[in-house]
Amino acid sequence: xxxxxxxxxxxxxxxxxxxTCVGCHACAVACKQxxxxxxxxxxxxxxxxxxxxxxxxxxxxHSFEARDDQGGFxxxxxxxxxxxxxxxxxxxxxxxASYKRxxxxxxxxxxxxxxxxxxxxxxxxxxxxEMDESQGVMKKCTLCADRIDNQHLPVExxxxxxxxxxxxxxxxxxxLGDPNSEVSLLVAARGGVALMPESGCAPTNRYLxxxxxxxxxxxxxxxxxxxxxxxxxxxxxxxRVLSA
Amino acid sequence: MFxxxxxxxxxxxxxxGFGALAWLGLLGLAGGLxxxxxxxxxxxxxxxxxSVAGLVASTFHLxxxxxxxxxxxxxxxxxxxxxxxxxxxxxxxxxxxxxAWMLCGPANWAVTVAGIATLxxxxxxxxxxxxxxxxxxxxxxxxxxxxxxxxxALAVATGGLVLCAALSWTGALTVSPAWLAIGTxxxxxxxxxxxxxxxxAASHAVPASDTPSALGLSGRAASAHxxxxxxxxxxxxxxxxxxxVARRHAGKLRRIAALLGxxxxxxxxxxxxxxxxxxxxxxxxxxxLAGLAAVLVERWxxxxxxxHKVTLYYGAEQV
Ligand code: SF4
Ligand code: SF4
Numbered sequence: 001x002x003x004x005x006x007x008x009x010x011x012x013x014x015x016x017x018x019x020t021c022v023g024c025h026a027c028a029v030a031c032k033q034x035x036x037x038x039x040x041x042x043x044x045x046x047x048x049x050x051x052x053x054x055x056x057x058x059x060x061x062h063s064f065e066a067r068d069d070q071g072g073f074x075x076x077x078x079x080x081x082x083x084x085x086x087x088x089x090x091x092x093x094x095x096x097a098s099y100k101r102x103x104x105x106x107x108x109x110x111x112x113x114x115x116x117x118x119x120x121x122x123x124x125x126x127x128x129x130e131m132d133e134s135q136g137v138m139k140k141c142t143l144c145a146d147r148i149d150n151q152h153l154p155v156e157x158x159x160x161x162x163x164x165x166x167x168x169x170x171x172x173x174x175x176l177g178d179p180n181s182e183v184s185l186l187v188a189a190r191g192g193v194a195l196m197p198e199s200g201c202a203p204t205n206r207y208l209x210x211x212x213x214x215x216x217x218x219x220x221x222x223x224x225x226x227x228x229x230x231x232x233x234x235x236x237x238x239x240r241v242l243s244a
Numbered sequence: 245m246f247x248x249x250x251x252x253x254x255x256x257x258x259x260x261g262f263g264a265l266a267w268l269g270l271l272g273l274a275g276g277l278x279x280x281x282x283x284x285x286x287x288x289x290x291x292x293x294x295s296v297a298g299l300v301a302s303t304f305h306l307x308x309x310x311x312x313x314x315x316x317x318x319x320x321x322x323x324x325x326x327x328x329x330x331x332x333x334x335x336x337x338x339x340x341x342x343x344a345w346m347l348c349g350p351a352n353w354a355v356t357v358a359g360i361a362t363l364x365x366x367x368x369x370x371x372x373x374x375x376x377x378x379x380x381x382x383x384x385x386x387x388x389x390x391x392x393x394x395x396x397a398l399a400v401a402t403g404g405l406v407l408c409a410a411l412s413w414t415g416a417l418t419v420s421p422a423w424l425a426i427g428t429x430x431x432x433x434x435x436x437x438x439x440x441x442x443x444x445a446a447s448h449a450v451p452a453s454d455t456p457s458a459l460g461l462s463g464r465a466a467s468a469h470x471x472x473x474x475x476x477x478x479x480x481x482x483x484x485x486x487x488x489v490a491r492r493h494a495g496k497l498r499r500i501a502a503l504l505g506x507x508x509x510x511x512x513x514x515x516x517x518x519x520x521x522x523x524x525x526x527x528x529x530x531x532x533l534a535g536l537a538a539v540l541v542e543r544w545x546x547x548x549x550x551x552h553k554v555t556l557y558y559g560a561e562q563v
Contacts, residue, residue, distance in 0.1 A: 002321045066459070088381065094314070118305075122552070127554030131307070131484075
């Protein structure tokens with residue numbers, strides 16, 4: 001059924017800390033590895049050893065140069081399905097292959113029903129769905145539904161592979177529908193936001209914006225006369241201490 | 245968006261086919277269908293064939309066409325599913341109408357009833373096709389009030405052109421009320437106005453999203469530019485959503501579409517009405533072909549010019 005549930009008992013999702021993410025791609029690789037070998041069919045690659053290697057990935061890490069009033073800063077941005085409450089990718093699906101789970105809000109694709117029309121990928125503003133070119137069915141982040149429910153795994157492994165792997169602990173997993181859950185408290189404390197809220201998709205995942213830089217930080221570089229006149233070395237240090 | 249041949253053919257052919265069926269339904273319920281089995285066969289057959297050809301073309305876009313029947317199941321939420329349901333129901337009604345037309349003649353209660361169903365079904369099918377695109381927020385060029393009127397007007401116009409040509413070859417255009425030709429003329433004109441408005445609106449539209457919003461940085465950063473892509477070569481997503489290649493030809497192609505529609509099809513139709521005879525049939529065929537060609541170009545642009553929100557992650561500043 002591609003009609004959306006009116007409400008879900010839980011809202012499982014990710015909270016991604018853009019302040020801590022170093023753009024190492026470990027989450028993307030862990031995701032690829034788990035979903036290549038898990039219960040569903042593998043994520044195919046095309047021309048994997050050639051110069052134009054491509055393939056299906058459920059998590060992609062972009063790097064940006066953002067600018068604020070203090071200048072530029074690097075921003076690493078992992079992009080994956082946000083498990084939207086009001087997911088347009090689900091309602092457009094003509095076959096019932098795409099659905100949102102009532103129990104936990106996870107958005108999934110039943111690959112046996114999918115006709116590979118691609119409409120759901122068009123409907124997602126976030127580019128979270130990718131066609132598997134060799135199997136001809138749509139793939140997307142499952143929030144590792146086959147880990148989080150898996151009683152055979154040790155408790156610490158019952159989280160999405162990306163969360164388990166992230167070396168800087170920039171990724172958090174939990175119930176964003178419960179205002180007292182750890183993730184919800186983190187979002188509240190850090191001012192977590194939804195991406196493109198104007199989409200009306202009501203994403204579940206939240207991103208924690210980079211912290212403001214300390215205002216005492218030295219200006220990036222002085223140019224022109226001021227820079228030329230400013231003494232360097234010990235005198236410069238003395239000058240800065242005295243004029244502070 | 246990537247202008248896939250299968251989808252361009254699908255929307256163009258099935259637009260003309262269901263447009264022609266809408267006209268036939270209207271003629272049927274108004275008792276205006278011409279006499280004669282050859283006329284019924286040619287006109288009805290052509291409209292049905294075009295609609296079916298469009299639907300067949302659409303299955304070439306599917307990676308699993310053998311599962312296409314599943315697409316009839318989600319009509320409660322999906323416009324694509326509704327389009328499938330309406331198209332098959334309309335084809336059923338149209339077959340019934342053409343059969344009644346051939347067996348019992350044009351003035352007959354069965355033709356009237358099936359005509360009503362064919363007219364309503366054909367319009368619903370075209371509206372559903374348009375709604376597939378109209379409903380996608382992620383593509384602002386489609387997600388606006390012009391998409392449905394443009395699809396409807398173009399379908400009714402090209403359907404009318406095809407039907408005029410078909411009826412003229414059996415000598416029936418003069419028999420049937422001239423209002424089919426006049427209606428087609430008006431539809432062509434309406435399509436030109438609606439498409440001009442759509443192009444105009446697209447160039448003046450205020451983008452709703454920018455890169456900071458896509459990255460969750462609104463209020464935190466004024467701008468953001470890609471430093472490194474997540475991958476070393478183009479992905480399916482970019483191929484599908486970030487089509488750029490020929491956007492620079494857009495102006496030329498718009499003029500070609502307008503030329504085919506307004507300077508070939510429209511004058512040919514007018515001239516044919518005045519001329520009559522074999523010359524009219526030839527001119528009307530030319531008009532129909534020019535109309536279809538204009539829509540093919542328009543549809544190509546409809547996809548190629550449309551920008552998807554995901555391009556915000558690949559360098560677009562505002563979408
Ligand atoms: S992020 Fe995209 S694919 Fe995921 S639920 Fe939202 S709309 Fe659907
Ligand atoms: S590609 Fe598959 S999951 Fe997506 S809309 Fe089409 S049938 Fe549904």
